[in-house]
Amino acid sequence: MKALRKPVYLAAGAYTMSMGTGRKEFDPKKARPGLEHYIDEAVRAVLAQIANPDLVDEGVIANFMAARFNRQGNLASLLAAAHPALRYKPMVRVEGACGTGGLGLATGIKTVLADMADVVLVVGVEVQNTVKAVYGADILAGAGHYASQRKAGHAHFFPARFSDRAGAYFARYGAERTRQAMAAWYANAIANARLNPLAQEFHNTAPDLVKLGMSRPDPESFTEHLNFYDCSKVSDGAAAVLVCSEEGLARLGLGRDAAVQVAGYGQVVDDLVQAPPDLTALTTSRKAVEHALGQAGIGVGDVGVFEVHDCFTITGILAVEALGLAQPGEGPDLVLGGGIARNGEHPTNTSGGLIGYGHPTGASGVRMAVDLWKQLVGRAEGFQVPLAREYGLMISMGGDDKTVVAVALRK
Amino acid sequence: MELFERLRNVAVVGAAGKMGSGISLLLAEQIAFAALEDRAGTHVLNLIDISDEGLLGLLRYIRAQAVKTAEKQINRLRRLYAERADLVENGEMVAEFVHEVMLHIRTGKTLELARDSHLVFEAAFERDELKIDIFRKLADMCGQSTFFLTNTSAIPIGFLSRESGLEGRVIGYHFYNPPAVQKLVELITPAHCSPGLVALASELATRLGKTIVPANDIAGFIGNGHFMRDGLHGLGEAERLAGEMGFVQAVWAVDRVSRDWLLRPMGIFQLIDYVGIDVFQLILSVMRRHIPAPELRSDLIDLLIELGVKGGQTSSGAQKDGFFRYEKGRPVAVYDPNRREYVPCEPEGWCRQVEEALGPHPDPSVSWKALGRDRDKDARLRAFFARVKESTTLGCDLARRYAAASRAAAEQLVAMGVAARPEDVNSVLTLGFFHLYGPINEYL
Numbered sequence: 001m002k003a004l005r006k007p008v009y010l011a012a013g014a015y016t017m018s019m020g021t022g023r024k025e026f027d028p029k030k031a032r033p034g035l036e037h038y039i040d041e042a043v044r045a046v047l048a049q050i051a052n053p054d055l056v057d058e059g060v061i062a063n064f065m066a067a068r069f070n071r072q073g074n075l076a077s078l079l080a081a082a083h084p085a086l087r088y089k090p091m092v093r094v095e096g097a098c099g100t101g102g103l104g105l106a107t108g109i110k111t112v113l114a115d116m117a118d119v120v121l122v123v124g125v126e127v128q129n130t131v132k133a134v135y136g137a138d139i140l141a142g143a144g145h146y147a148s149q150r151k152a153g154h155a156h157f158f159p160a161r162f163s164d165r166a167g168a169y170f171a172r173y174g175a176e177r178t179r180q181a182m183a184a185w186y187a188n189a190i191a192n193a194r195l196n197p198l199a200q201e202f203h204n205t206a207p208d209l210v211k212l213g214m215s216r217p218d219p220e221s222f223t224e225h226l227n228f229y230d231c232s233k234v235s236d237g238a239a240a241v242l243v244c245s246e247e248g249l250a251r252l253g254l255g256r257d258a259a260v261q262v263a264g265y266g267q268v269v270d271d272l273v274q275a276p277p278d279l280t281a282l283t284t285s286r287k288a289v290e291h292a293l294g295q296a297g298i299g300v301g302d303v304g305v306f307e308v309h310d311c312f313t314i315t316g317i318l319a320v321e322a323l324g325l326a327q328p329g330e331g332p333d334l335v336l337g338g339g340i341a342r343n344g345e346h347p348t349n350t351s352g353g354l355i356g357y358g359h360p361t362g363a364s365g366v367r368m369a370v371d372l373w374k375q376l377v378g379r380a381e382g383f384q385v386p387l388a389r390e391y392g393l394m395i396s397m398g399g400d401d402k403t404v405v406a407v408a409l410r411k
Numbered sequence: 412m413e414l415f416e417r418l419r420n421v422a423v424v425g426a427a428g429k430m431g432s433g434i435s436l437l438l439a440e441q442i443a444f445a446a447l448e449d450r451a452g453t454h455v456l457n458l459i460d461i462s463d464e465g466l467l468g469l470l471r472y473i474r475a476q477a478v479k480t481a482e483k484q485i486n487r488l489r490r491l492y493a494e495r496a497d498l499v500e501n502g503e504m505v506a507e508f509v510h511e512v513m514l515h516i517r518t519g520k521t522l523e524l525a526r527d528s529h530l531v532f533e534a535a536f537e538r539d540e541l542k543i544d545i546f547r548k549l550a551d552m553c554g555q556s557t558f559f560l561t562n563t564s565a566i567p568i569g570f571l572s573r574e575s576g577l578e579g580r581v582i583g584y585h586f587y588n589p590p591a592v593q594k595l596v597e598l599i600t601p602a603h604c605s606p607g608l609v610a611l612a613s614e615l616a617t618r619l620g621k622t623i624v625p626a627n628d629i630a631g632f633i634g635n636g637h638f639m640r641d642g643l644h645g646l647g648e649a650e651r652l653a654g655e656m657g658f659v660q661a662v663w664a665v666d667r668v669s670r671d672w673l674l675r676p677m678g679i680f681q682l683i684d685y686v687g688i689d690v691f692q693l694i695l696s697v698m699r700r701h702i703p704a705p706e707l708r709s710d711l712i713d714l715l716i717e718l719g720v721k722g723g724q725t726s727s728g729a730q731k732d733g734f735f736r737y738e739k740g741r742p743v744a745v746y747d748p749n750r751r752e753y754v755p756c757e758p759e760g761w762c763r764q765v766e767e768a769l770g771p772h773p774d775p776s777v778s779w780k781a782l783g784r785d786r787d788k789d790a791r792l793r794a795f796f797a798r799v800k801e802s803t804t805l806g807c808d809l810a811r812r813y814a815a816a817s818r819a820a821a822e823q824l825v826a827m828g829v830a831a832r833p834e835d836v837n838s839v840l841t842l843g844f845f846h847l848y849g850p851i852n853e854y855l
Binding site: 132134135137138141150151154155156219220221222 | 499501502
């Protein structure tokens with residue numbers, strides 16, 4: 001496994017509020033701001049942290065489905081609308097379903113490694129509340145193989161795919177304990193989100209989260225094994241960060257202590273058309289994690305804080321197994337034992353994750369990197385956790401474990 | 412003829428009214444599902460009313476509601492459209508279903524439209540002569556096997572069917588407002604009703620997802636039988652208290668107690684406004700005409716109608732002024748018949764004096780809304796009413812008197828044979844009026 005040929009850093013991260021149901025500001029009946037608003041807000045929050053915005057050499061915009069959610073294409077050019085310093089520079093749009101943000105990071109990292117730029121602005125954005133969830137399901141189904149899967153698929157396409165994974169996991173490892181762990185995952189996500197004023201679930205005051213998480217799924221109105229609390233919500237939001245070379249970092253006037261180093265990353269895809277080889281494991285995510293850790297020359301035991309793609313509670317459990325924090329079938333024990341809690345051995349999704357913060361699909365991977373950066377440089381404020389180890393690790397996953405980027409970051 | 416065959420041609424008379432439009436929506440959706448499941452025959456829903464404007468509004472309403480139904484039942488639609496290769500997305504199936512709903516509807520202003528119908532729903536204005544006139548015309552026009560379901564909430568079915576020459580073929584099918592939402596149908600089977608009609612009426616209720624509560628064919632049935640007496644008690648209390656605290660204060664106090672002390676969704680005067688003061692008066696007069704009950708009248712109601720204060724709702728569903736003037740659905744002023752004007756609530760003035768006179772609410776954390784979703788509802792109701800029982804405040808005193816009157820009205824319905832069992836009265840109040848508990852209970 002090749003190590004990175006030169007140091008690459010992330011710095012000056014920022015993200016917007018995740019807007020959608022749960023936020024007091026959200027009113028589905030009123031007109032809402034569009035893509036441009038979220039891109040602008042995230043970009044300006046990043047540029048405000050550096051002395052001279054002109055120093056940004058290139059840009060990457062990560063977005064999944066603006067063509068359908070917002071009827072907007074040509075996003076590379078739209079990114080330049082966020083600030084005059086971005087005009088007449090190379091910008092590119094990347095897409096990999098819900099793993100889009102991770103692809104954005106990977107693209108920024110490669111650009112710096114290729115010596116093509118010293119400062120790359122990576123922005124992730126998605127504005128999904130333009131349609132009701134029932135129609136959003138059609139759009140998000142594009143993260144699977146639409147031509148062969150949509151017609152036969154469930155009305156709630158992706159929830160049903162992961163409901164099937166939950167069903168397979170129940171059958172193999174036991175339903176009751178897994179169900180409890182899914183509820184515990186939800187409770188942990190909301191507890192963390194309550195510490196993050198930008199989280200979609202920040203205003204959540206439900207007294208008994210585990211009880212909610214244990215709600216019986218209703219196959220007639222939703223899916224067989226997942227209830228609403230098992231799912232991340234429909235979200236609008238954006239996140240942005242700078243990917244820099246050593247020279248770039250110096251030029252921006254940012255000290256090394258304001259940045260985190262990319263220790264390694266793995267970018268892996270699997271065949272979109274085929275069914276996953278094992279419903280009870282995130283096989284592709286596992287490979288991406290192995291690649292990232294190998295490149296960094298570390299083991300998962302060296303990592304002190306994690307961000308995983310918990311689009312559903314069951315995915316969170318599968319993800320901790322893919323990380324190697326638990327053996328197959330033992331993810332529920334780790335979760336129920338408090339292992340992923342902010343005061344646990346492996347603090348995970350400390351700002352709420354996809355279930356607690358929200359899941360503006362194209363932005364999620366970038367938002368994860370920003371949260372790891374915040375934790376590692378000590379800027380996580382209300383949701384800061386004490387760091388036992390100096391590495392952070394994230395999984396940005398697209399589709400049903402199809403397009404995955406894992407990134408290991410070092411303080 | 413089986414229900415599925417009868418659903419091939421159905422009519423609604425008075426389709427654009429408050430109740431008619433909801434019934435039309437339920438049938439339109441049901442017929443669309445029937446057409447998707449049974450592709451052999453044609454399906455027609457004839458919607459009849461007197462104005463083009465009303466019918467146009469009705470079509471708009473059905474279309475908008477059908478979208479919501481399709482969205483909610485998307486899993487069912489995906490199954491129904493599984494063979495339609497051209498329909499892939501949820502969005503496409505929702506649009507197709509809405510199209511299907513509208514496809515079978517015929518609208519018109521003449522009863523002629525119902526000529527070939529196997530089932531006719533009647534939801535015209537609540538007047539004996541009007542309904543009899545409609546039924547007589549339909550009797551001449553429709554086939555001998557046609558069944559008639561009337562949504563009357565008060566007029567005896569036996570009387571209507573005898574007067575119109577349709578004996579045996581009419582049944583009382585009383586939906587609650589709004590029909591698309593409320594789960595209750597009061598089923599009034601007159602003497603000499605065709606057994607086929609009774610069976611069909613109950614099969615249809617199952618298909619529509621409604622719960623049937625049987626009522627005897629005595630004017631007012633269970634729902635209005637209770638509501639009229641319950642309302643008259645409230646009116647009497649307001650008149651009694653008016654001498655002590657003034658009229659507007661008394662109306663405010665009785666409304667507040669009947670809502671917040673009895674834990675009902677609306678206070679009694681807001682409910683009368685919602686139904687319509689004119690409708691309330693009309694139902695009283697219908698009941699007086701058909702049963703020996705001279706006590707079913709109110710001078711206050713008659714006076715308000717004389718002064719043109721009628722309540723009810725606009726065609727868009729907004730509340731019109733009645734006992735109260737409303738802002739965003741909440742009472743903000745009370746009508747004073749002496750001054751012939753609305754007296755705005757003064758939070759620091761007379762409204763506060765009313766609050767002080769009533770005394771503190773027994774437990775502000777307990778409300779209709781809060782208890783509706785509470786799994787320990789029964790225990791919390793017991794605890795709450797135990798406090799009401801012990802307290803000596805005016806509010807609790809009024810609440811106890813009110814609960815006793817409500818219970819007496821319910822027991823009277825059982826004694827008169829309107830309801831076969833106390834449970835049936837309780838079911839009508841909980842399902843049709845959204846009360847948390849029935850009037851015959853052990854709480855107070």
